Amino acid sequence: MGKYLLVNADDFGMCHSANEAIFDLFKSGCLKSSTIMMPCPAAKEAVEFSIKNPEYAIGVHLTTTAEWDTYRWKSLTGGKSLHDSDGFMYQSGVDATRKGKYKEIEKEVRAQIDYAHSLGMKPSHLDNHMGTLYGHLTGRFSMLKMTLRVCGEYGYAFRMFTSHDKRICPRGVPYFAYKWCTNLSKKWGKKYNVIMPDFLLFPDWDVMPTDSYENYKKRILEIWCDIPDGITETYVHPAIESDELKSIVPPWEQRVWEYRLMKDPETHETLKAHGIELISYRDIIRIKTEN
Numbered sequence: 436m437g438k439y440l441l442v443n444a445d446d447f448g449m450c451h452s453a454n455e456a457i458f459d460l461f462k463s464g465c466l467k468s469s470t471i472m473m474p475c476p477a478a479k480e481a482v483e484f485s486i487k488n489p490e491y492a493i494g495v496h497l498t499t500t501a502e503w504d505t506y507r508w509k510s511l512t513g514g515k516s517l518h519d520s521d522g523f524m525y526q527s528g529v530d531a532t533r534k535g536k537y538k539e540i541e542k543e544v545r546a547q548i549d550y551a552h553s554l555g556m557k558p559s560h561l562d563n564h565m566g567t568l569y570g571h572l573t574g575r576f577s578m579l580k581m582t583l584r585v586c587g588e589y590g591y592a593f594r595m596f597t598s599h600d601k602r603i604c605p606r607g608v609p610y611f612a613y614k615w616c617t618n619l620s621k622k623w624g625k626k627y628n629v630i631m632p633d634f635l636l637f638p639d640w641d642v643m644p645t646d647s648y649e650n651y652k653k654r655i656l657e658i659w660c661d662i663p664d665g666i667t668e669t670y671v672h673p674a675i676e677s678d679e680l681k682s683i684v685p686p687w688e689q690r691v692w693e694y695r696l697m698k699d700p701e702t703h704e705t706l707k708a709h710g711i712e713l714i715s716y717r718d719i720i721r722i723k724t725e726n
């Protein structure tokens with residue numbers, strides 16, 4: 436079926452600097468999909484953009500963590516088990532998964548979707564911030580089953596995967612475990628009628644070059660151009676350079692580089708030269724429905 440790559444811009448609505456980058460990437464034709472963090476301070480600004488520009492595939496980035504030291508947010512539902520001793524969502528994905536009560540997490544997931552709807556947004560898809568709803572962080576895989584059940588009830592596609600390939604097995608994860616997770620995802624996706632990409636490419640941020648943008652871009656494109664046939668999703672966190680961003684994100688340069696990467700003509704030329712088509716979540720839904 437060819438090679439299709441979906442690059443989703445995560446963390447839309449996290450702050451104004453992220454919003455400005457994503458606005459520009461959509462308007463310049465360099466981005467096809469993004470997801471909004473509904474509990475965050477700049478979420479309404481992102482939602483307003485999605486309503487004014489319904490042609491863009493913009494969904495909800497289901498959020499159970501608030502990872503930064505100086506910039507925090509609370510849940511929409513106020514569930515006691517969803518917050519740390521400071522009254523904010525947990526900084527650690529492990530804590531959010533281990534300490535959050537199942538019913539309170541599901542209630543929060545639904546509230547974030549419902550909040551988007553109440554503002555007039557029509558999400559194209561759903562995904563998850565920091566992977567807390569996959570269950571792999573603590574072995575609580577019932578979390579993934581719950582999430583896919585909710586996605587099925589609302590009728591939304593979700594970021595997970597239904598196929599495996601050694602080239603994109605996450606670093607440090609045994610291949611047999613990766614295959615086992617694939618089978619779970621495929622089984623529950625089919626049960627709840629949830630559309631998902633074939634493959635999910637987890638960005639390996641810890642081993643990316645940090646000495647220069649050019650070396651970073653070269654490594655990212657090597658990875659993106661070596662994907663299997665089918666539909667592969669990956670993600671970036673673009674943001675413009677600003678005092679706001681620098682006050683929130685310690686390694687802020689990487690988010691600026693991700694913005695540059697998506698805006699860079701060489702990125703799009705290289706993918707095209709390797710026979711890789713950039714698609715949106717609406718394209719995934721259309722392709723999966725037709726097949």
